[in-house]
Amino acid sequence: MVVRGGGPGLMEALYATAAKLGVEIIYNAWVQDLLLENSCVRGVVAKIEEGSRPISSNAVVLACGGFEANAEWRARYLGRGWDLAKVRGSKYNTGDGLEMALKIRAQPYGHWSGCHAVSWERYAADFGDPVITPNYQRHSYPFGIMINSRGRRFLDEGADIRNYTYAKYGQIVLEQPGQFAYQIFDSKISPLLREEYRTKQVTKVTANNIEELAAKLDDVDSVQFLKTVREFNAAVQTDHPFNPSIKDGRCAVLEIPKSNWAQTIDAPPFEAYAITCGITFTYGGLRITTDGAVVDTSHQPIPGLFAAGEIVGGIYYFNAPGGSGLVSGAVFGRIAGENACRLARSYDT
Numbered sequence: 001m002v003v004r005g006g007g008p009g010l011m012e013a014l015y016a017t018a019a020k021l022g023v024e025i026i027y028n029a030w031v032q033d034l035l036l037e038n039s040c041v042r043g044v045v046a047k048i049e050e051g052s053r054p055i056s057s058n059a060v061v062l063a064c065g066g067f068e069a070n071a072e073w074r075a076r077y078l079g080r081g082w083d084l085a086k087v088r089g090s091k092y093n094t095g096d097g098l099e100m101a102l103k104i105r106a107q108p109y110g111h112w113s114g115c116h117a118v119s120w121e122r123y124a125a126d127f128g129d130p131v132i133t134p135n136y137q138r139h140s141y142p143f144g145i146m147i148n149s150r151g152r153r154f155l156d157e158g159a160d161i162r163n164y165t166y167a168k169y170g171q172i173v174l175e176q177p178g179q180f181a182y183q184i185f186d187s188k189i190s191p192l193l194r195e196e197y198r199t200k201q202v203t204k205v206t207a208n209n210i211e212e213l214a215a216k217l218d219d220v221d222s223v224q225f226l227k228t229v230r231e232f233n234a235a236v237q238t239d240h241p242f243n244p245s246i247k248d249g250r251c252a253v254l255e256i257p258k259s260n261w262a263q264t265i266d267a268p269p270f271e272a273y274a275i276t277c278g279i280t281f282t283y284g285g286l287r288i289t290t291d292g293a294v295v296d297t298s299h300q301p302i303p304g305l306f307a308a309g310e311i312v313g314g315i316y317y318f319n320a321p322g323g324s325g326l327v328s329g330a331v332f333g334r335i336a337g338e339n340a341c342r343l344a345r346s347y348d349t
Contacts, residue, residue: 006326007326008130010326010330026046026048028048028049029046029047029048030046030047030048030096031044031045031046031064031096031097031100032044032045032046032047032052032096032100033045033100033103034060034100034101034103034104034305035054035056036104039302039303040303040304041059041060041104041302041303041304041305042056042057042058042304043055043056043057043060044057044060057344058304058343058344058345058346058347058348059304059305059306059340059341059343059344060304060305060306060340061292061306061307061308061333061336061337061340062097062101062286062294062305062306062307062308062311063307063308063309063311063329063333063336064093064096064097064309064311065089065090065093065097065281065309065310065311066093066095066098066115066281066282066283066284066285066310066311067093067094067095067098067282068087068088068089068093068115068279068280068281068282069087069089069090069091069092069093069094069127070093070094070095071083071084073094073095074279074282077112077113077282077284078113078114078115078282079113081174081175081179082115082174082279084179085117085170085174085179085276085277085278085279086120086124086125086126086127086136086276086277086278086279087126087127087128087278087279088118088120088128088133088136088137088278088279088280089127089128089133089280089281090127090128091126091127091128093281093310097307097311098285098286098311101286101294101305101307101311104296104302104305105296105297105298106286106287106294106295106296106297106302106305107286107287107294107295107296107297107299108284108285108286108287108313109284109285109286109287109295109313109314110283110284110285110287110312110313110314110315110316110317111283111284111313111314111316111317111318112282112283112284112313113284114282114283114284114316114317114318115171115279115280115281115282115283116167116170116279116280116281116282116283116316116320116325117167117168117169117170117171117174117277117278117279117280118137118138118139118166118167118169118170118277118278118280119137119138119139119141119146119166119169119170119173119181119183119275119277119278120136120137120138120170120275120276120277120278121135121136121137121138121201121202121203121274121275121276121278122180122203122274122275122276123203123274124136124201124276124278132201134196135196135199135200135201135202136196136201136278137194137196137278138183138196138197138273138275139162139166139194139196140162140183140185140189140192140193140194140197141157141162141169141183142157142158142161142162142165142260142261143157143185143189143192143193143244143261143263144157144183144184144185144189144263144265145157145183145184145228145229145232145258145265146173146181146182146183146184146275147181147182147184147220147225147228148176148177148178148180148181148220149176149177149178149180149181149219149220149221150177150220150221150224151214151220151221151222151223151224151225151226151227151228152224152228153228153232153254153256154172154176154181154256155169155172155256156256156257156258156259157258157261158247158251158258158259158260158261158262159259159260160247160259160260161247162322163321163322163323164319164321164322165319166322167280167319167320167321167322168318168319168320170277170278170279171277173275173276173277174276174277178219179276179277180219180274180275180276181274181275181276182205182217182220182272182273182274182275183272183273183275184213184229184265184270184271184272185265185270185271185272185273186263186265186266186267186268186269186270186271187267187268187269187270188263188267189263190269190271192244197273202273203273203274204271204272204273204274205217205271205272205273205274206269206270206271206272207268207269207270208268208269208270209268209270210226210229210265210266210270211226213270213272214226216272217272218274229265231254232252232254232258232262232264232265233264233265233266235252235253235254235262236250236251236252236262236263236264237250237251237252237253237262238250242261242263244261247259247260248260248261250262250263280325281310281325282310283313283315283316283317283320284313285307285310285311285312285313285314285315286307286311286312286313287313287314288306288307288312288332288336289301290335291306291335291336291339292306292307292308292332292335292336292337292339292340293305293306293336293339294306294307303343304343306336306337306339306340307332307336308329308332308333308335308336308337309328309329309332309333310325310328310329312328312332315328
């Protein structure tokens with residue numbers, strides 16, 4: 001199976017394979033409970049159209065994501081302010097799979113107070129959209145600076161390459177006053193900005209001088225902003241050449257340093273992009289065996305219940321490298337699927 005195009009490409013390939021194998025897919029089906037028979041999971045209860053009905057099976061694989069779309073659960077497990085975060089993906093990932101598994105004493109596992117969260121368009125829709133969602137991400141921050149409503153920097157934008165910092169910096173943006181920030185660039189950096197900065201789904205401020213930019217930034221202390229830019233420019237160390245392809249060591253020595261890609265902000269026109277936090281998925285989930293079987297609170301596999309994808313806990317703690325979610329879903333999905341099929345066939349022999 002050849003996969004291109006990230007998550008959408010992976011889903012297209014999986015659907016095509018399912019069609020070839022004759023797999024029946026039921027849409028608009030809300031799975032609400034697990035069916036138990038002699039302490040074994042033997043199917044689900046699903047609401048389809050106007051009524052609920054049982055769907056029997058010899059094994060069930062939960063691959064229904066975390067609870068990132070559930071504002072109440074976000075506040076409960078992630079903490080204050082998370083109920084107001086934007087959701088990058090589906091509005092249906094509300095923790096239903098977790099709830100039904102925990103109800104039969106599945107073991108919660110992993111970093112339940114952690115999540116994957118990124119810098120996101122400040123005025124994005126509350127939930128993701130398959131067509132325009134990629135336009136909301138703002139991942140070129142390593143080459144500029146980020147300032148909050150007080151006009152101050154609040155993190156090391158150049159701590160590492162984007163793939164190693166983007167999933168944890170969304171939380172830091174959420175922690176800022178008003179839960180927003182601005183990414184600041186000048187004309188030296190503008191040509192390096194990623195494609196999403198040039199779409200219609202962007203809140204962008206431009207100016208021909210830095211004082212004009214400061215005056216245009218909504219909800220920002222303009223006096224402190226100008227001071228922050230002056231101090232940052234004076235702190236840039238020019239003994240290392242700027243190189244966007246590697247960690248170049250070109251730093252700004254400040255209380256909050258910029259460890260790489262530090263460039264003075266002095267070449268007009270200037271640009272600022274309004275951002276907030278976009279949550280991708282939650283880290284807490286269910287404990288599984290190496291066979292993908294869900295484990296109960298007595299550390300024993302629950303017969304007939306398997307899990308894969310973001311509902312699995314214990315994979316991520318505090319951060320997530322780019323692309324690892326797709327790999328995790330593919331690897332554990334295959335393991336859980338194979339073992340669920342093996343178990344299901346054993347009942348029929």
